[in-house]
Structures are given as C-alpha cells and as structure tokens.
Amino acid sequence: MTTVRIIGTDDGSAKARLIRAADAEIAAHGTDALQMDAVAKRAGVSRATAFRQLGSVSEVLVQVVLLRSQRHVTELHRLMDNKAGVFAKIEAALIYTARELPTDPSIAALIARHSASLHDPRVREVSMELLGPVLLEGQRLGEIRVDVGLDELVNFVVEQTYLAAEEVDRSEDAARNRFRQFVIPAVEARGCFGGEYTSRIGEVEHAVSTAREALDNLAQKLRGARS
DSSP states (O other): OOSOOOTTSSSOOHHHHHHHHHHHHHHHHOSTTOOHHHHHHHHTSOHHHHHHHHOSHHHHHHHHHHHHHHHHHHHHHHHHHTOOSHHHHHHHHHHHHHHHGGGSHHHHHHHTTTHHHHTOHHHHHHHHHHHHHHHHHHHHTTOBOSSSOHHHHHHHHHHHHHHHHHSSOOSHHHHHHHIIIIIHHHHBOOSSSOHHHHHHHHHHHHHHHHHHHHHHHHHHHHHHHHO
C-alpha cells in the first residue's frame, strides 16, 4: 500500500472539505481546541452537516490522522523496501515511527488513546497492509512464529510502536533496544536458532551478494579503462 484509503478526501464532497478543514484547524490551534463548529465554518457547511458527515470530534481526529499518515506510510514502505531481512524491515519501521509520529499533534493524540485507536477498523487496516505482508513473508521463511495469528502479531508490533513513540527517549538507540529486547523475542519463530538468526543470516548473504556484484562491476570498469 502506498496511500491510506480515506473515503471522500479528494472528491470535493462536504466530507472531503470537512476533513481538510479539520486538518487546517488542528494545524492552526492544536487538537485540544478542535471544535466541530469551527471545522464546519472553515469548510463552509452547517454545523448539522458537519455532525451528519463525521459524527463526532473523535471521528474527525481519526480522519485527519489517516490523511496525514499518507506521507509516513510512503516513507515506511521506502525504508522497509531498502532492508533485506524481515527483522531489519520491522526494526527500521519502529525506529522511524518512534521518532516521527509524535511530532504530529494529531497522530500523537490518537496514539494516546491506545486501545481505542488500535482497534479502530481503519487504523487496523493501515497497520495490517503495512506490516501484514512482511510478517507473512517471515512466517513463510521460518523467521516469524506461526502459532500466533497474524492479527495478534500486527497488534503487538503496533502496541510496541505506540509505547516507543510515548517514551521520553525516542532516539534510534532506544527504539532499536526496545525492538531487540522485547519485539524480537515475542515474534520470532521457535527453533534451535530462532527466527532472528535465520533472518540475520539472510541479511548478511544479501549484503555479501550486493558487495560481490559491486566489485564485479568495478573490475569490469577497470579492465575497460586499461584496454
């Protein structure tokens, strides 16, 4: 997935205008001051229309978060695509989200709701589409445990993301330490070596293969220069 699917944010409808207006309100005044009246006024619709389209301020917050999450999801895909192993991909995602998500007040407010936001079907959909394929591939390769359902695995990783984002120390070292001490032992496949070792071996093999290819290319260029 390269974009978060949000119904009506770009189609010129009243709902689309309301979500964009709410985004602007949060940018101007923060999440604590968010009021449906102000959102309706900025969107050019009645208060009744605003409530009919979005239902509540809580729903407005979710819609704005999904809208703003698009750029984060795109960046997460880029980071994960650049990593070779399953654990390297998830670690890169955790480090990024711990550092970047709390800088957006709307996303930070949603994270603060923990279980309520974790079980929102749209938030779950985004999490599943981002992490699900990686975890499934890890199961196929024997790196991720298969005795726990995919939903539970995704929920656990997202919960750890929330916790990392709420820490005072959100540095790369702190996020990596959380991942290696708590996430890996919980999700790696059970076996004589464990899923992490299998994944790390794959990462090393990929790195060696890439380095060998680079050396071969360099050798060809040098031979061409000499001739």
